Amino acid sequence: MYIERINSPEDIKRLSVEELNILASEIRNGLMNRLSKKGGHFGPNFGFVEATIALHYVFDSPKDKFVFDVSHQSYTHKMLTGRQKSYFCDEHFEDISGYTNPEESEHDFFNVGHTSTSVSLACGLAKGRDLKGDNENIIAVIGDGSLSGGEALEGIDFASELESNFIIVVNDNDMSIAENHGGLYKNLKALRESNGKCECNLFKAMGLDYIYIANGNDIAELIGTFEQVKNIDHPIVVHINTMKGKGYAPAETEKENWHWCMPFDPETGISRFSASGENYDTMTCDYLLDKMEKDKKVVTVVAAVPVCIGFTEDKRREAGRQFIDVGIAEEHAVAMVSGIARNGGKPVFATHSSFFQRTYDQISQDLCVNKNPATLLVNTASVYGMNDVTHLGIFDIPMMSNIPELVYLAPTNCEEYFAMLDWSIEQDKYPVAIRIPCNGVIHSDSAADADYSNINKYKVTQQGEKIAIIALGDFYQIGEELASMIIEKTGTAPTLINPRYITGIDGELLEKLKMTHTKIVTLEDGILSGGFGEKIARFYGTSDIKVYNYGLKKEFLDRYSVEGVLRENHLTPEQIFDDISK
């Protein structure tokens, strides 16, 4: 196999186009081996094999520098830069991450996982180069889906101000994660259909030079064009038309389903993962479809990740004009739901905790300064969520809960989650965010409260003495276990509290606890720094009450085991019991 002999990109420069095509086929075998057994981003990688080979054939990495947007299409790049074992040898799967990673290779410049950042990061590399008087090529690779993100559009608009070498490869496969949304995709279509000749051209309108490659999976054509732009003295867009999932029939046909995959049988394409039992994605979707059916003013909004709340293609069709996918445009989504609420609609916007990070200012200014009653559903906001360093769901409590006027709710079980969601949609006073539970679908025997308009009123679920456990959201169950352990080991029942509101303090209750309690334990599923427990510590700062805050350390975790992280942060009931017994 050729791939075995590729120790660095230098080694592919000696191959003929025919050999490079064989190499491409070997690379797809490597991708298939890893993806079918471990899962990962399928379509983006299968579609970008030839282009990556051509890039490395023409440019001289790491002197020339590639920045991959999201970097979920960088698997071929990894194989060509000494990491092929992690695709062909199962025992080396864990050596690498699913994204570019400077710790793995000198050919990777950034740890990237969010969309729409490549152009700006690469502009920085180019400016650094110019300040030093160096002359390498800087190449940003960005997919069409990522183009709609504000950060990418800002970067593309700025790029023309660089009066030096800068190459933006637009990898256009006519798909985002799901279908694209936004007017610019009409222009990309016109450009593809006119072989790049269409006069109205988004990239030229942003001040950039432009060149088009119709067959972005043709190595020879790609090499020819990249050689043409190598060492260019000004910024240029190389717009290439590739096929997402190229080389695997199921992925070529079912592009959305094959954007990312769980382990599967390569023969049939059937997933080895069968979702059994209930999950919040489907339940949230069903709830919202029913709600929208009954009330035409309710509207569900997502930003390119419709399936994060179960809106598969059929469900989107069912929802009709009461469902909006804005594409990758989280800032727009939050501002828009504020406007919808202002004009009498009842909007619900859902995305992942990590992607809400794009919207701090919009939550603050567009939504909360204006106190509009929109609902934000914060998904995978938990240590039990995604565990890549770029997708962590453990920062949203400090990020969002310190914004004035926002009511941020943390349900502790299924019934409470849907009760909160229903209350939020129907009320018209507050911007509300809700953390979708992430620790499994846990049902409660007791009915959930229907009304949450008594803001910051905590719920005492077990009245006890001496010790009070304030257990927020997904960590409520740890609180329950701890409570059982305390009564078992000490004979005295502690008080257990479901605080429900992340964004405020129940001063009256906390004051009352002083009379019969000496220790308060707080539990939260996120970092402690800037979070919920510290507010309780501040409240009791001048009193004799001892406050024990439990949550996660402020750090960028990466590919962790939940069990390990919980243990390191003293989050098992045993560890907590030991701590507070000292």
Add this chain to the structure above:
Amino acid sequence: MYIERINSPEDIKRLSVEELNILASEIRNGLMNRLSKKGGHFGPNFGFVEATIALHYVFDSPKDKFVFDVSHQSYTHKMLTGRQKSYFCDEHFEDISGYTNPEESEHDFFNVGHTSTSVSLACGLAKGRDLKGDNENIIAVIGDGSLSGGEALEGIDFASELESNFIIVVNDNDMSIAENHGGLYKNLKALRESNGKCECNLFKAMGLDYIYIANGNDIAELIGTFEQVKNIDHPIVVHINTMKGKGYAPAETEKENWHWCMPFDPETGISRFSASGENYDTMTCDYLLDKMEKDKKVVTVVAAVPVCIGFTEDKRREAGRQFIDVGIAEEHAVAMVSGIARNGGKPVFATHSSFFQRTYDQISQDLCVNKNPATLLVNTASVYGMNDVTHLGIFDIPMMSNIPELVYLAPTNCEEYFAMLDWSIEQDKYPVAIRIPCNGVIHSDSAADADYSNINKYKVTQQGEKIAIIALGDFYQIGEELASMIIEKTGTAPTLINPRYITGIDGELLEKLKMTHTKIVTLEDGILSGGFGEKIARFYGTSDIKVYNYGLKKEFLDRYSVEGVLRENHLTPEQIFDDISK
């Protein structure tokens, strides 16, 4: 005067074009009266008088809904919607804010002060209308400067998905606050020069219908065009070419200086405000110019507010290619400085605290996950900063200080600020943010430390006992006053600490304090919620030490007096002394 008889927009519909032109002149008199005496946004309002009159003449506000971007051009709108007294009668100046404000009028739909939000907010109004089956016109008004912001570009891209009435008025005066930056401005120029006929058209490339008005200060032409698009059944951009500062010669000539003004003499245009003594804008600029002169790898980056660190036009020219204004594109700026640092440059990015809110995700993902050594200068980050609800500088501590890997520094005086800045530029290990002091230029007798690489090491500036005061940044001086008061009233000197690092705890020092202290007072210039003091409260939560946290309540303040806010938050030395003496 006609303006006296305008009680609502209905009243202008009865005037002839000739009378409307007289009205425009009266409105400019009102603007001049308020702006020359009170200050405010000059150029944006003088340039948009005719267009506002025409909009209100053609559309039926408040049924038809206007959303003004930044809303710093909404003064004429305010005059035509019953608030003219606040321009003509000095005693009514304080009745209104400088931005649209729903609390003032049913003609205002959002409280807006940040850029680039109008299209998304208005998309929301349009979607709300469609859900309800209503049929009013929705009009977003956005200046050319705001177009480069990611939120605006996301909104414009999305707008074409609305299959219903939606009108975007692009008020193109060929200026941002300073000159525009970004490739799209070349396209706006081409559109202006071709009378809107140029084939390559940014707005059409974003999927939108388009119409051009060459003379955006001609009421008749504007009325004709707005009548043409009124009740249109799809989204359209109405691109109008206006003159910023129109009607006042100094403002027409010196557009940047007249974007916003302090009180001035209308006869001469000379400001009544003379900056006396030192200020951090000029000092920061001088320091950076000198640094850049000596080290060609240092580069200063701003996002449309160059003067926030003193970079007036002449200074920008002096800095040459070591100065970058990215235009309104804060997300791009933070990602780019990460890239510059990654490739050997030494970047410093400065903007206002409130505008850093646009960059939470970029600080987290693009910068801190990658640990690149860029410097962020956070301006007007203080209760002493800007006091409009949309420009508050009291939220950056919770927003930024809970992001892992960031080193956020709070200098307590001038010498310490420049020492920190110099250290930050020269070090290559950490992303660093620095709060530019905002409580006046205070000099220190003692030399500032040069090295801040011993991360989270607090500085004991006065060793005492019983009470320790940890006084952060701009509130250090309150800490000094409190310390003096304590020794004076009790005879015992307290310990005074300058923590310097907002982002971490000096555990060793805090542990040691336990031995000889019983009370800890923390002081911080920002909201307490999620901030610095709560981390100290958490540290001492399980000990016998009493912790008193002082800072601001979590709330959206608006047009406050600093003295009043300090008093309400118990932030005078007297109040604190009383509290801790109880």
